[in-house]
Amino acid sequence: MGDKKKILIVDDDEDFLFLTKQELEHEGYKVFTSHNGRTCLETAYLEKPDIILLDILLEHEDGFNVLYLVKSDLTLSKIPVLFITAHKELDPLLKVRQKFSANQEFIYKGCSTRELVKKIESILNRV
Numbered sequence: 001m002g003d004k005k006k007i008l009i010v011d012d013d014e015d016f017l018f019l020t021k022q023e024l025e026h027e028g029y030k031v032f033t034s035h036n037g038r039t040c041l042e043t044a045y046l047e048k049p050d051i052i053l054l055d056i057l058l059e060h061e062d063g064f065n066v067l068y069l070v071k072s073d074l075t076l077s078k079i080p081v082l083f084i085t086a087h088k089e090l091d092p093l094l095k096v097r098q099k100f101s102a103n104q105e106f107i108y109k110g111c112s113t114r115e116l117v118k119k120i121e122s123i124l125n126r127v
Helices: 014-026 037-047 063-072 090-099 113-126
Strands: 006-010 030-034 051-055 081-085 105-108
Touching: 006 014, 006 037, 014 030, 014 113, 030 037, 037 051, 037 063, 051 063, 051 113, 063 081, 081 113, 105 113
Parallel strands: 006 030, 006 051, 051 081, 081 105
Antiparallel strands: none
């Protein structure tokens, strides 16, 4: 994979963060984690990730607002964001597609590491 690609995972579920971080590091990525939107922005400025994996429903805020803050910031706006969610109902997906663009990517929690890596690489290959 050459230089290690940097991934920032934003989720308020400690177990999910820990396991996903381990899985992605095992795949050769350099992984940073954040529990909320504020630390997401701070970490993104500091570490300059290649991609952000963002949970839709964070404690005390939602991922849509965090996505808006990332995409509204000139320094961070070019970082691709992959929504990762446990919610399989259509409404949140439609909400983000209408609010941002039909190109916003999603993947569901519980997918295999292989599926997640494939989705990440697909996005990184387009930027």
